[in-house]
Amino acid sequence: MAIVVNVDVMLARRKMRLNELAERVGITPQNLSVLKTGKARAIRFSTLEKLCEVLECQPGDLFAFESAAVSGKDAAA
Amino acid sequence: MDVTTNQVERVMRASVWGRRIATFVIALMVAGLIWAVLVVVAAPQLGGRVKIGEYVFTAAALQSWAVKSWVLLFIALVAALGLPFAYLLRSIFANLARGEIFCHPNVRHIRSLGLLIIAGGALQILAPIATTAYFMVVGYGNISQREITQDAVYSFNGIEPFAYGALMILLSWIMAVGLGVREDAENLRHEAELVI
Numbered sequence: 001m002a003i004v005v006n007v008d009v010m011l012a013r014r015k016m017r018l019n020e021l022a023e024r025v026g027i028t029p030q031n032l033s034v035l036k037t038g039k040a041r042a043i044r045f046s047t048l049e050k051l052c053e054v055l056e057c058q059p060g061d062l063f064a065f066e067s068a069a070v071s072g073k074d075a076a077a
Numbered sequence: 078m079d080v081t082t083n084q085v086e087r088v089m090r091a092s093v094w095g096r097r098i099a100t101f102v103i104a105l106m107v108a109g110l111i112w113a114v115l116v117v118v119a120a121p122q123l124g125g126r127v128k129i130g131e132y133v134f135t136a137a138a139l140q141s142w143a144v145k146s147w148v149l150l151f152i153a154l155v156a157a158l159g160l161p162f163a164y165l166l167r168s169i170f171a172n173l174a175r176g177e178i179f180c181h182p183n184v185r186h187i188r189s190l191g192l193l194i195i196a197g198g199a200l201q202i203l204a205p206i207a208t209t210a211y212f213m214v215v216g217y218g219n220i221s222q223r224e225i226t227q228d229a230v231y232s233f234n235g236i237e238p239f240a241y242g243a244l245m246i247l248l249s250w251i252m253a254v255g256l257g258v259r260e261d262a263e264n265l266r267h268e269a270e271l272v273i
Contacts, residue, residue, distance in 0.1 A: 031273050032273070034271065034273060035273045039271065040271050040272070040273045041268055042271070043273045044272065044273065047273050
């Protein structure tokens with residue numbers, strides 16, 4: 001998928017564990033893992049709002065767009 | 078427990094009995110087939126008579142290999158339609174007993190049942206005509222003359238088999254659409270589960 005999820009980067013910066021984040025955001029650790037591994041199809045604004053509130057960050061810190069051409073060049077390099 | 082679960086459980090319980098009865102019917106059909114072949118092949122000893130439509134083949138008539146082969150062919154055709162019909166019915170009951178009600182195998186089985194019913198209807202129409210033509214060529218021998226009438230040649234048993242067969246095929250189409258709708262709903266549910 002072209003959207004890269006950087007939740008684990010923010011988790012490391014805030015020194016927080018996955019289970020703790022899931023509990024504070026109000027979703028299951030399984031769902032958070034689905035999001036973290038990039039398998040989620042969509043995210044609700046309410047969930048995004050809580051993630052940003054708990055991790056004290058902006059939505060852009062959690063997600064990045066990587067076009068297919070760029071990811072192909074990186075892989076070749 | 079909701080109504081749908083209750084209905085499914087009732088269908089599953091009844092289908093167990095349906096499967097057992099269908100198995101018994103298949104066993105009876107196989108036994109009947111073996112007995113019919115024995116009667117035809119060893120007719121003089123067993124003193125049997127075979128009736129196909131309006132034609133009655135006595136033990137004397139069955140002495141001739143022309144008559145024997147025709148009767149055996151007819152028995153084979155009826156078995157070729159009847160045994161698969163019973164087996165398909167048993168398969169449907171077996172799937173229902175496992176709780177697999179709306180599934181691709183059941184759709185295929187019901188469609189095949191419809192085709193077999195239509196084939197049976199075609200056989201009912203063609204058998205008297207083919208029998209008359211065959212015995213006009215090989216000779217009537219000891220076949221009961223009183224049974225051979227113009228009505229026997231042109232007997233027509235109505236369009237019921239074709240109507241029933243078409244209805245079964247229509248049911249299979251409706252079931253296939255229902256199955257497709259359910260699969261789409263499952264896919265949507267799966268997609269919804271991936272919305273965090």
